[in-house]
Amino acid sequence: MKCEPYRELATREVDATPYATSLIEGHRDFGYSLETALSDIIDNSITAGAQSVALIADTAADEAWIAIADDGSGMTEAELIDAMRLGSKNPTHKRAAKDLGRFGLGLKSASFSQCRCLTVLTRRNGKTSCARWDLDRIAQRNEWSLELIDNPELVKGHHLLPETGTVVVWEKLDRLSGGYTHDRGKRAEYMNSEFSRAERHLRLVFHRFLEGTKPRVKLLLNGRRLKPIDPMASSHAATQKDPEEILRLRQGDVVIRCHTLPHHKRMSQEEWDEIGGPEGHLKSQGLYVYREDRLIIAGGWLGLARQTELTKLCRIAVDIPNTMDAEWRIDVKKASAQLPPVVRERLKRVVERFVGTSKRTYRSRGQRLVDETRFPIWNRVQKDGQIVFRPNLEHPIFRSYAEQLPEGLREGFERCLRIVGAGLPIETLHAELVGNAEAVTADETSEHDLKVLVCSLATTLMENGVAAEALPDTLQSNPFLRVRWEAAAQILDDFLRTRVS
Ligand SMILES: Nc1ncnc2c1ncn2[C@@H]1O[C@H](COP(=O)(O)OP(=O)(O)OP(=O)(O)O)[C@@H](O)[C@H]1O
Ligand SMILES: [Mg+2]
Structure with a gap:
């Protein structure tokens, strides 16, 4: 065989700098919603050590605007210029523990997903700096020139800047107008409804930071303090918490903890609805993945189990450090992740065991209620693999x-x-x-019907040798009477008294 002589590739270099206009417009469509965009900005505030983050939404103004103000570390002018750069940090670099960032993009991409004009005001050591990206200005010039503003006191939101801290201001909210560009009232209504949805999301996503008598962070929306929503209902006395399981991996520890929520009867309607959310408990069961205490995935079994009625009280908290971002394929929005194969294996076993136990508990409870009741109104009959009532x-x-x-x-x-x-x-x-x-509940019974039922059951039980003292316990084993026990007990008392006299 003839051997070809070795030849090097002949290369030339040309300038292929991205077009500023197209690239920055493209950054608007990472798929953020208002709530995920706000969360990304709040992530930055928390990472900067803020104790208070205030969201201000002036939805009724002629030109509606939004500001997110924090009392974190603030930035020097050089740091601000760097922060405004797209890709300001290398995603492959190690982040400090507790840093909620990864890509060096969030501030820009989250903001542009909602507005066409992003201004950042920041103050550190008494010096205020201010920079702006206005997409309309970039569209005109098609170049990467950042505007620095030397008289920041004239900028909207300046009054919100604390002694040390940062204010992110969104103007030209084209994506938040709901299409009502000329109807101010309707536009404000639409924005307010978007904000109430976002409010629940923020209360959930940052709940660990907002909890406790001394919360790590205070979060305010137009002056109103947001209360946390803990999807594990950890502080509820009736929540069942299994011991933590720790999966030690090269990149850090994954901590897994199974929770069984209290039955809805043991919670107030408000608590139940709050942790069930707009989609309800069936859809909210599953894995809750926290990255450095910030919730990134809320519910769903990521393919490890099915969401069934029998398992709807099962929720598993999975804690991961930011050192595992590449393995978990964390996205820019911090709203999705994928299970790394080694975690999937282990978690699959945990889920099967947990979900399996939960199903068995429910099933045996259902059977027992019918089988062990003396004189049930309905019989549960098992025949040829089928169950009939x-x-x-x-x-x-x-x-x-x-x-x-x-x-x-x-x-x-x-x-x-x-x-x-x-x-x-x-x-x-x-x-x-x-x-x-x-x-779904049973129909109501009239007082008279209940009386006839209690008396006829008590008579029969006594005829069958059940002692008068044992009647309350025996009758209470009947689920029909147990849920109406107060009234039934009174009827039984009267019944026994008239028998004695
Ligand atoms: N509120 C803030 N206070 C102080 N510094 C901030 C603030 N917001 C942003 N920064 C600085 O700007 C940088 C860029 O922020 P940006 O959100 O774009 O990226 P990131 O947080 O590093 O990563 P990610 O894209 O994952 O959010 C941050 O790393 C931080 O140094
Ligand atoms: Mg960020």
Whole structure:
């Protein structure tokens, strides 16, 4: 075979600097929403050591504007110029522990996703610096020249600047107008509704910073202090917290902790709705991934399990350090990540065990309620791998009534009960129970009906040798009576008293 002589590539170099206009316009579409954009700006404030972050949204002004003011470290002019640069930091460089940043992009890309004019005012050691990127100005000039403003006292938001700290100001909010460019009222209404959605997101994402008697950070929205929403309901006495499991990896530790939320009956409606969020508990079960205490993923099993009604109280907190960003494929918005294979393996086992136990607890609870009750109203019958619910024709209330009926009507009465059982609307019940289980309740009973039921059950039980003292316990094992126990107990008392007299 003939050997070709070695030849070097002949290369030339030409200038291919990106076009400022196209690149910066492209930075508007990383896929941020108002809440993820605000979170990215707040990340910077927290990293800068701020104790207070104030969001001001002037939605009613002629030219609506938004400011995020913090009392963090502030920046020198040189630092500010660097901060305004796209890609101000190298994503592959090591970050200090607790640094919430990674890409050197967030300040710019989050801001441009919402506005066309970003101004940053900052003060350190008594010196105020101010810089601005105005996309319309860049569009005219098509060059990377940053505006420095030497009389910052004239800039909107200047009055919000503390002795040391930073104010990020968004103007020309073209993406937040909701299309109502000429209708100020409608535009303000739209922006306010966006802000109330964002508010919940911020309360959730930064909840660990906002919690406790001495919170690490105070977060204000138009002067109102935001309260944390803890998706693990950790401080609720009825929340079940499993011990922490630590996965030690080369890049750092992953800490996993399973939580079972309290049953909705053990929480106030407000608490329940708050941690369920707009999507509800079914959709909110799953993994909650925290990066340096900041929530980046809220719910969903990332392919490790299915979201089922039986597991909707299961939530697993997964804590990761910022040293694992590359493995977790953290995105610029800090709103998504992927499980690294070694974590996936381990987490899969944890999830299977946790979710499996939870399903078994629910199932056995359901069976026990029917099987162990003496004289249930419904019988649970298991047959050929199927489960049917049948009205219990032997229940004293049905039996004693049937016995009073003439022979010819007795059969008809029992047929009616059987039809009620066979007509149980299984599909509708199923549909209602998925996602909305706590809203499905049993119908009310009249006082008279309850009285007849308690008395006939008590009579039958006593005829079957149950002592009067044991009646309350036995009757309470009946779920129907247990949920109405206050009224039932009173009826039982009266019943026993009249029997004695
Ligand atoms: N509020 C602030 N206070 C002090 N310094 C800030 C503030 N906001 C931004 N900076 C500085 O500007 C830099 C650039 O911020 P930017 O959000 O663009 O990138 P990042 O936070 O480094 O990474 P990421 O793209 O992951 O957010 C920060 O690294 C920080 O040094
Ligand atoms: Mg940042």
